[in-house]
Amino acid sequence: MSARSQVTEILRSGGIEIGGDRPWDVRVHDERLYQRILAEGSLGAGEAYMDGWWDAERLDELFFRMLQARLDRRIRTPAVLGPALLSRLGNAQSRRRSRRVAEQHYDLSNRLYEAMLGPTMQYTCAYYGPDGSDATLDEAQRAKLALIARKLHLEPGMRVLELGGGFGELARFLAAEHGCEVVSYNISSQQVEYARGLCEGLPVDVRQQDYREAANESRQYDRIVSIGLMEHVGPKNYRAFFELARARLKAGGLALVHTIGGNTSRIDTDRWIAKYIFPGGVIPSASQLTRAKEGLFVLEDWHNFGPDYDRTLIAWHDNFAAAWEELKQSEGLDERFRRMWRYYLLSSAGAFRARHLNLWQLVLSQGDIPRYAPVR
Numbered sequence: 001m002s003a004r005s006q007v008t009e010i011l012r013s014g015g016i017e018i019g020g021d022r023p024w025d026v027r028v029h030d031e032r033l034y035q036r037i038l039a040e041g042s043l044g045a046g047e048a049y050m051d052g053w054w055d056a057e058r059l060d061e062l063f064f065r066m067l068q069a070r071l072d073r074r075i076r077t078p079a080v081l082g083p084a085l086l087s088r089l090g091n092a093q094s095r096r097r098s099r100r101v102a103e104q105h106y107d108l109s110n111r112l113y114e115a116m117l118g119p120t121m122q123y124t125c126a127y128y129g130p131d132g133s134d135a136t137l138d139e140a141q142r143a144k145l146a147l148i149a150r151k152l153h154l155e156p157g158m159r160v161l162e163l164g165g166g167f168g169e170l171a172r173f174l175a176a177e178h179g180c181e182v183v184s185y186n187i188s189s190q191q192v193e194y195a196r197g198l199c200e201g202l203p204v205d206v207r208q209q210d211y212r213e214a215a216n217e218s219r220q221y222d223r224i225v226s227i228g229l230m231e232h233v234g235p236k237n238y239r240a241f242f243e244l245a246r247a248r249l250k251a252g253g254l255a256l257v258h259t260i261g262g263n264t265s266r267i268d269t270d271r272w273i274a275k276y277i278f279p280g281g282v283i284p285s286a287s288q289l290t291r292a293k294e295g296l297f298v299l300e301d302w303h304n305f306g307p308d309y310d311r312t313l314i315a316w317h318d319n320f321a322a323a324w325e326e327l328k329q330s331e332g333l334d335e336r337f338r339r340m341w342r343y344y345l346l347s348s349a350g351a352f353r354a355r356h357l358n359l360w361q362l363v364l365s366q367g368d369i370p371r372y373a374p375v376r
Helices: 003-012 033-050 059-068 081-089 095-106 110-117 137-152 169-178 189-198 211-216 235-248 271-276 286-293 307-331 335-353
Strands: 159-163 181-186 204-208 221-227 249-262 298-304 357-365
Touching (some): 003 033, 137 307, 137 357, 159 235, 169 204, 181 211, 307 357
């Protein structure tokens, strides 16, 4: 069977046609695509899209159907030993290697992120609420910040340790709106500069350091919060992460971990995502997290609002698309970058829509509080 026939048959089994007229159907511009997909799998498909070899009007719907039908499991590419071997024998998320994701992804132009994320500059899932309200992206991001604060049961004067601080809006919110003192760790130079400006005049200490440096502190904190860091911690470091959090948390304290979660345990990630978006990133599974925190924390609450990430990603994509002409001129971005970024956002939206990915918030204690009331 030819490469074209194999790929066509696989896609058709998921309700996707080559040359069809539905928004999720694939239009092929270069016949070399089929062999490239069979030889290189997701990496080849993503790079071919960046190269303009194929298109789909609705990439999000295409990926939703592919993942819902588990078509990714039907393309068996030759084994690629490098990433898997590094994950097994080395530490792909060591301090030195962890710098790559900051330099390649988070240290991109702040103007790009301002255009995409909006005024809250929240580069994690927004919260549209249990009824899936019709809130705007900015309203849903502010609702996420308020949700985190409610779950942590904050009181004025509390000291909060933030592991992975992003652009600083959560630290600003906790300090300005809840009267907390915040210490925030972040390795991205661009984000740290932005966060320091945002939090100027507030009791917020933004440190350009790896989160693991918090292990060297002697003081403890009333609350610990980690939003969007666990995806970069890596399986070899999950236990050490929870040990660090336990060591820094005061008696009677609470910790909150907000992370993308996968349905199966992995030691590496999709090859296209690893090469172009999040080098060293690994999505943790429920069993990996529970094993890592075993004996250290009591799980007080586990909240999954993964469908909200679908909406968040679509909103980010729409913002990016609307700002593209200005970004192209001001930031010197080219068409290959536009296609890469579009592919990243919309394929991710499809993965959340298919429930292939989740968004979890875990609230943890040391088992020394009488009762925790879940918050939504």
